[in-house]
Amino acid sequence: MKGRLVYSEELSRYDFGSDHPMAPGRVKNTMSLARQLGVLDRLSIVPPAEVDLDLIRRVHGDDYIEAVQRGEPNAEFGLGTSDNPVFAGMHDISAQVAMATVEAARSVWAGEARRASNISGGLHHAMPRATSGFCIYNDLAVAIRWLLDAGVPRVAYVDVDVHHGDGVQAIFYDEPRVMTVSLHETPACLFPGTGFPEETGGPGAEGTAVNVALPPGTDDAGWLRAFDAVVPDVLRAFAPTVLVTQHGCDSHEHDPLADLDLSLDGQRASYLALAALADEICEGRWVSTGGGGYALLQVVPRAWTHLLGIVSGEPVPPQTPTPQAWRDEIGEWAPTSMSDHADISFARFSDGISPESRVDQAILATRRAVYPELGLDPGF
Structure with missing residues (x-):
């Protein structure tokens, strides 16, 4: 059974303007690289489903949707700021992005594909009644809501973007059927200012929000150590039926908007780990999206091509050269390899704790906050 990619050219029109970090070239350059490397030939490519406004209303308020449809600045809803400027066709394009992630989720739940992706999605900051952090409609939350409505018993959401997955967490904070897991740079230093370990879920859903807040400068070894120390444990304890993941690649050392120091190789390792966890826990049912990532030429196309x-x-x-034709398209800044040639080995947390390590302090804070709620031993 082929993996599935939900894509149409319309999705690349999610465009806040040429001087905005959220440039549509991220998706176009990825599709070109994936095509030239033969990755798209190994995927079933389908368009998004027709827009279903009733489904979007399951997450977003009518007044907010109407404001987006008008396409005018509106301070109440966060529209028209420097981060979130309005643009032509904003509602239609954003709604299609949401429906693309819904289609990926539907494909997986219907058994048409074990794995499905929408690299145009991953708009994890959008709130029910507010645009935030370049995100208009929260495609991830809409897709998770669709899965719950379709009868999926439990959905786990894992977010590896450098920014906290605040919108998805907020929308499902009181929902015991959804676990949200986010590994991000500490909110003490970075937007959106949420995602502290103590945020563990609302009444009746305690233990279903898991936040690993990492210090600036965390590299592959520290990030992968933290992932390995928390994510498999909490997913196994929750036993989700479907895994949904967001793959913002702004954790890379060259990203201009944040301060983690991962390599492309470390990011690829996290994608492989999540695929393996979906196979182990969810019978392979895995829905993935793109997300943030603002090193537009050097990082995003390679990261998401690895994901696909x-x-x-x-x-x-990893050692695959990037095609010369793709490099010619990108220009002089184009990387020549699908690897950063990084060492991604790491010491496992279970083999010993370093109390002076800020990464280990972050791991301990998360395990201390959430493990007892899940019936797990924090291990310290």
């Missing part, structure tokens, strides 16, 4: 390779079942080997 994993979705296809045939990961792109």
Whole structure:
């Protein structure tokens, strides 16, 4: 069974303007690279479903949707700021992005694909009645709501973007059928200012929000150590039926908007780990999206091409050269390899704790806050 990519050219029109970090070239350059490397040939590519406003209303308020449809600045709803300027066709394009992630979720739940992706999605900051952090409609929350309405018993959401997945967490904070897991740079230093370990879920849903807040400068070894120390444990304890993941690649050392120091190789390792967890826990049911990422030429196309390779079942080997034709398209800044040639080995947290390590302090804070709620031993 082929992995599935939900895509149409219309999705690349999610565009806040040429001087905005959320440039549509991120998606176009990814699709070009994935095509030239043969990754798209190994995927079933389908368009988004027709827009269903009633489904979007399951997450977003009518007054907010109407404001987005008008396409005018509105301070009440966060529209028209420097982060979130209005643009032509904003509602229609944003709604299609949401429906693309819904289609990926539907494909997986219907058994048409074990793995499905929408790299145009991952707009995890959008709130029920507010645009935030470049995100208009929260496609992830709309897709998770669709899964719950379709009868899925439990959905786990894992967010590896450098920014906290605040919108998804807020929308499902009191929902015991949804676990949200976010690994991000500490909100003490970075937008959106949420995602502290003590945020563990609302009444009746205690233990279903898991936040690993990492210090600036965390590299592959520290990030992968934190992932390994928390994510498998909490997912196994929750036992989700479907895994939904957001793959913002702004954790990369070259990203201009944040301060983690991952390599492309470390990011690829996290994608492989999540695919393996979906296979182990969810019978392979895995829905993935893109997200943030603002090193537009050097990082985003390679990261998401690796993601799509994993979705296809045939990961792109890291040592693969980037095609010359793609480099010609990108220009002089184009990377020549699908790897940053980084060492991604790490010491496991279970083999010993370093109390002076800020990464280990972050791990301990998360385990202390949420493990007892899940019936797990924090291990310290």
